[in-house]
Amino acid sequence: MRELSYNEIVVLNPLQTKYQLLTPRVLIPLYAAINDGIYTLNRAERTKNFVGVLGIAVGVLVLLFVILFGIFGLLLTLSVSFFIYKMIGLSLSLVFIAGGIFGIIKLVKVGKRLNVNRLEGDLVVPWSEVKTISVVNIRQEVVSSSFISPDFKEIGDWHVITVDGRDITIPNVDDPINKLNYVKAKFNLRF
Incomplete structure (x- = not known):
């Protein structure tokens, strides 16, 4: 597990619409290209932190x-x-006010420990082991929720072959040919 920064990654297969959160595509690992290789990003950690911040709010x-x-x-x-009713009401009101303030202070302390922008990833394959990457299974998918004028996007799969013969498929890469050229140029890759 490696800590990653948003500045150094190129996400390869993001979810295209919010409606894909309700489909099996959520179960496909999220891949990212970084200067030393291809990683799978840990969605569970990020989701846990987001739900924690939402619960604190x-x-x-x-x-x-x-x-x-x-x-x-x-x-x-x-x-x-009546004096006794006044004392009971006053003490209960002060308990509510003090408890609320104490609870807010505690929740803010817990919230400061959560980091929503934290990314962790596992190395799938380093660039030194990649022999070739080819784009396969190119298709057009609807990525908008509009029925009147839908937006289409080119989606494809990266077929990664390593020098030791392993075969890795990265599914649902958006704009796969241009993204491959961009990754090659950004990380100065020659394969």
Whole structure:
């Protein structure tokens, strides 16, 4: 597992539309080209961090409502004439306010530890072991959700053959011929 940066990667087979999150294409590994080889990116780690941040945001919103409820209760207890009811209402309101503030502080501390932009990847094949890459299975796919004027994109598979004879297929590469030429130029590859 290697920590990766967004500046150094070229994603080869991203999801084309948000609707593909509901298809089996999500189960296909996400491949990226980097200066030392082709990696599979770890989607689970990134998704876990995103869901964590989303949960923290929802938790902060709920705690803000708890604080508002405590403030509202505090204002109501000031209008009560009996001393014992005033003390009970005041203490409960202060517990709601203090608990909400304490919870928000804790959630923000947990949220600072999560890194949504963190990328991890496993090396599939280094460039030194690649003999050839050929583009196969080129097809046109609809990548927009518009039925009136759909957008088409060229999708294909990279067929990677290594010097030791291994055969690796990278499925669903968008614009595969141009992306292959771009990767060769960016990383100064000769194969």
